[in-house]
Amino acid sequence: xxxxxxxxxxxxxxxxxxxxxxxxxxxxxxxxxxxxxxxxxxxxxxxxxxxxxxxxxxxxxxxxxxxxxxxxxxxxxxxxxxxxxxxxxxxxxxxxxxxxxxxxxxxxxxxxxxxxxxxxxxxxxxxxxxxxxxxxxxxxxxxxxxxxxxxxxxxxxxxxxxxxxxxxxxxxxxxxxxxxxxxxxxxxxxxxxxxxxxxxxxxxxxxxxxxxxxxxxxxxxxxxxxxxxxxxxxxxxxxxxxxxxxxxxxxxxxxxxxxxxxxxxxxxxxxxxxxxxxxxxxxxxxxxxxxxxxxxxxxxxxxxxxxxxxxxxxxxx
Amino acid sequence: xxxxxxxxxxxxxxxxxxxxxxxxxxxxxxxxxxxxxxxxxxxxxxxxxxxxxxxxxxxxxxxxxxxxxxxxxxxxxxxxxxxxxxxxxxxxxxxxxxxxxxxxxxxxxxxxxxxxxxxxxxxxxxxxxxxxxxxxxxxxxxxxxxxxxxxxxxxxxxxxxxxxxxxxxxxxxxxxxxxxxxxxxxxxxxxxxxxxxxxxxxxxxxxxxxxxxxxxxxxxxxxxxxxxxxxxxxxxxxxxxxxxxxxx
Numbered sequence: 392x393x394x395x396x397x398x399x400x401x402x403x404x405x406x407x408x409x410x411x412x413x414x415x416x417x418x419x420x421x422x423x424x425x426x427x428x429x430x431x432x433x434x435x436x437x438x439x440x441x442x443x444x445x446x447x448x449x450x451x452x453x454x455x456x457x458x459x460x461x462x463x464x465x466x467x468x469x470x471x472x473x474x475x476x477x478x479x480x481x482x483x484x485x486x487x488x489x490x491x492x493x494x495x496x497x498x499x500x501x502x503x504x505x506x507x508x509x510x511x512x513x514x515x516x517x518x519x520x521x522x523x524x525x526x527x528x529x530x531x532x533x534x535x536x537x538x539x540x541x542x543x544x545x546x547x548x549x550x551x552x553x554x555x556x557x558x559x560x561x562x563x564x565x566x567x568x569x570x571x572x573x574x575x576x577x578x579x580x581x582x583x584x585x586x587x588x589x590x591x592x593x594x595x596x597x598x599x600x601x602x603x604x605x606x607x608x609x610x611x612x613x614x615x616x617x618x619x620x621x622x623x624x625x626x627x628x629x630x631x632x633x634x635x636x637x638x639x640x641x642x643x644x645x646x647x648x649x650x651x652x653x654x655x656x657x658x659x660x661x662x663x664x665x666x667x668x669x670x671x672x673x674x675x676x677x678x679x680x681x682x683x684x685x686x687x688x689x690x691x692x693x694x695x696x697x698x699x700x701x702x703x704x705x706x707x708x
Numbered sequence: 709x710x711x712x713x714x715x716x717x718x719x720x721x722x723x724x725x726x727x728x729x730x731x732x733x734x735x736x737x738x739x740x741x742x743x744x745x746x747x748x749x750x751x752x753x754x755x756x757x758x759x760x761x762x763x764x765x766x767x768x769x770x771x772x773x774x775x776x777x778x779x780x781x782x783x784x785x786x787x788x789x790x791x792x793x794x795x796x797x798x799x800x801x802x803x804x805x806x807x808x809x810x811x812x813x814x815x816x817x818x819x820x821x822x823x824x825x826x827x828x829x830x831x832x833x834x835x836x837x838x839x840x841x842x843x844x845x846x847x848x849x850x851x852x853x854x855x856x857x858x859x860x861x862x863x864x865x866x867x868x869x870x871x872x873x874x875x876x877x878x879x880x881x882x883x884x885x886x887x888x889x890x891x892x893x894x895x896x897x898x899x900x901x902x903x904x905x906x907x908x909x910x911x912x913x914x915x916x917x918x919x920x921x922x923x924x925x926x927x928x929x930x931x932x933x934x935x936x937x938x939x940x941x942x943x944x945x946x947x948x949x950x951x952x953x954x955x956x
Contacts, residue, residue, distance in 0.1 A: 422774065422921055453923025453938070536926055556924070578927075579867050580837045581937075585926040619924075623731060623834060630726025637724030650721055658723045666728045668774030668921070 403655045405648065408438030408478070410607075410679035411544045413445050414651055417672035418659045420620055428452060431460045431537075432618050432672040435467035439478030442545030445674045446470035449557060449618040451536040451585065452670075457520045458510075462535025465506035466586055470541040470552070473498050477543045477550065491599060495552065496592035499539070503586050507535045536587035540616055544676060546604040549611065553596045555584040556619040560635035564612045568632045568639075571598050583619075607679055613639040614676040620669030624662040642677045651675065730776045733836040733920050734795060735765075735912075736825075738818050740844035740875075741783040743810035748956055750845055750875055751808040753901040757908045759803040764913045768920065769798045775836055775920035780825075784818035786811035815848035815883065819855030826864040837937050838868040839919050841911045842887055845956070847880035856886055869919050869937050871911040873898055876956035896942055900954040910942050 403416040419430035431450030436443065448466035450459025473495065476482035511531055516524070524534050538555030551559050551571050556578065562568050578584070584594040602610050615635045625631045641647045659671045737758065745751040769777045778795035782788060783806055791806060822840060825831075831838075848855075859865035872884035872895040884895035896911070898904035919937045 422772075449924070451924035451926065453925070455938075456923070533926070536924075538924075574833070576833075576863075579833055579863055580835065581922040581924050582867070582927060583924045585924075588926045624728045625725060625834075626727040626729040627832070627834070630728065632726075634725030641721075641724065654721055661723065662728060666730055666774065668772070 403652045404434075404436065405652065406436040406438055406443065408443045409441055409546060411443045411676060412648065413443055413674055413676045414648065414655065415445065415672070415674045416655045416659055418656065418663055418670065420667070420669040420671070421664050422668040423452065423670060429460050430670050431463055432620075432670040433460070433463040433467045433537075434672050434674060435471045436674070437471045437475060437478065439475065439480065441480045442478045442543065442548075443676065444471050444474050444478055444541065444543050445616055445676060446474075446539065446541040447557065447616055447618060447672055447674060448540070449538045449555070449620075449670070449672070451538075451583070455524050455526070456534055456536040456587075457516070457524045458534045459536050461510060462503075462507065462537040462586065465503055465510070465535065466537045466539045469499055469502040469506060470539060473502060474541060474543050474550070474552075477548060478545060480545075491597045493592075495597065496554075496595035499552075499595070500586065500592045503539075504532060507532050510535075533587045536585045538583055538618075539586060540618075542614055542616055542674075542676060544611070544614070544678070545602070546607075546610075547602050549600045549602055551596075551598045554586060554591060554594055558615070558617050558619070558622050558631065560615040560617075560632060561611045562613040562615070562635045562639040564608055566612075566636050566639050568635045570632070572596050574628075610678045611676075612678055613642055614674075616674040616676070618670065618672045620663060620667045620671040621659070621673055623669060624666035624671070638675050642675070648677075730774050731834055731836050732795070732832065733775045733777050733916075734825075734831070734838040735777055735779045735798070735916060736822060736838065736840050737779070737781045738822060738840060738842045739781065739783050739791070739806055740813060740815070740846065741785045741806050741808045742813040742846060742849075743785070743808065744813075744846050744878065745808035745875075746810065748876075749901075750904075750956065751806060753904050754843060754875075754908075755803065755805045757901070757905040758912075760905060761909045761912045762798075762801060762803055764909060765798050765801075765916060768913050768917050772917070772920045777916065777920065781806075782818055782821060784814050785809045787814050788818035788821050790821070812849035813844065813846045814850040815842075815844065816850040816852040816855030819852070819887070820858045823855070823858035823862050823865050826859070826862045826868065828862075828864065831864050835864070837919050837922065838864055839911070839916060840868050840870045841873065841908070841915075842870070842884065843873045843875065843908070844884070845875035845879050847878070847883055852883050852886075859887075860889065869915060869939065871896065871915055871939075873904070873907045873911065875904060893939060899956050902954075906943060914940055914942075 406413045431452040435446045446467040448463035450463035540557045541552040543550035777798040779801045781791040783791045870888045874895045896907040898907045922937045
């Protein structure tokens with residue numbers, strides 16, 4: 392059996408655009424190493440002249456979801472494709488709530504399903520996959536079940552989008568931490584919304600904010616995005632929020648990015664091995680302010696609970 | 709020198725975030741201690757079976773270090789009472805014999821008390837699905853529907869993994885089926901001490917293992933994940949060696 396500690400470390404990836412920088416890393420879960428499954432998480436980062444997109448997906452990984460790693464891959468490429476106009480500067484940033492609520496979730500769902508069907512047409516389920524998943528004829532999409540989180544950041548626009556579990560944590564310039572989406576109380580334990588659920592477009596949660604390009608103090612300083620394997624390592628929500636603040640403080644150091652790049656893999660590796668046992672993916676998006684500060688001046692606090700800032704937020708139900 | 713530098717660096721750059729911990733998995737035995745359990749040494753058989761199963765549960769826990777298995781025991785006869793009230797890590801858990809009393813079977817009261825413990829708080833939303841194992845040889849003498857209503861009124865009560873073991877032929881399978889709340893799973897029938905041991909072992913090891921390392925489950929169209937944890941089929945009755953002389 393291969394132990395997770397024997398797997399070669401992969402340096403965190405870094406992508407920068409228009410003052411924003413994203414550091415991403417993903418580690419396979421100890422439980423997946425034990426069962427011989429690949430890492431079910433996928434991350435995609437795209438940059439354009441206006442900013443960055445970070446998309447992250449967590450394939451469900453259970454025996455029923457025999458192709459969920461592929462489903463996660465389709466989820467992040469679909470999200471990047473659909474959201475790219477925002478960072479290319481070809482989409483209007485003054486976007487109506489109804490546009491956010493309806494068009495984007497529906498388009499993402501449709502494109503993901505098209506990608507899955509295309510994959511199935513090229514490579515149908517094997518007898519072994521069919522037996523393992525127990526999937527009914529016509530329900531093959533469920534074998535690709537995965538979540539989706541996407542973040543778009545430009546100098547004038549911010550978009551958060553989430554379907555299923557995982558976390559987005561925003562840290563402001565003072566180190567105050569909050570979660571843009573309230574915890575979904577209908578989900579407990581291992582339950583999640585999914586791209587393979589019936590009518591997934593109704594379960595997307597979306598929040599957008601117009602940012603003032605001349606006042607970057609009001610921009611998020613750091614945004615932490617993670618699959619649920621990360622939050623499941625922490626004793627409680629406040630401990631997760633503390634991670635947002637701690638990463639923010641690290642980014643404020645002049646050597647913050649190199650330090651994070653150097654240690655992030657080991658931090659995630661240790662967290663999975665000792666605690667959640669799950670795949671963990673993390674994206675740290677830092678704004679221009681966090682990268683130019685030279686020292687930590689203290690201040691800032693975690694509020695221990697989720698809250699919403701003003702903006703356009705929606706979850707169709 | 710290099711070691712000193714590394715040590716300094718480790719201190720300086722501690723892992724971001726607050727306290728970490730494995731996810732708790734609450735395992736609750738709900739045992740019938742009514743008068744009928746005095747007959748044919750059923751109570752003794754239950755005590756023997758659970759005592760024998762504990763090391764197997766500890767082995768399951770050892771194999772999955774990412775879950776913290778916490779055990780409690782609730783007994784019911786006239787009323788219900790916690791026999792082990794504190795969630796006890798399985799590695800520290802030892803079985804203390806239960807005694808039956810020549811009284812009633814207040815299963816409804818027992819379920820209400822379990823429901824009370826499944827509220828959030830004290831339960832956490834990051835917990836793994838709790839496992840409830842109900843063992844009885846009879847039918848409720850109190851309002852079992854009120855207990856079921858209380859249990860299913862709690863999110864964790866609804867989404868707990870619920871296994872029922874019917875001892876002998878007088879157990880009310882319909883009540884146990886309602887408790888399990890899943891048409892795909894049937895109460896496990898135990899008609900002699902060996903079968904009781906096998907049923908308790910199944911619930912305490914195979915089911916426990918599934919619950920302690922569950923993959924994500926998507927919700928159905930009505931927003932419900934009825935089978936929160938996929939449960940492997942129980943061993944076939946035909947595999948059991950039945951001692952007719954010990955049949956209940």
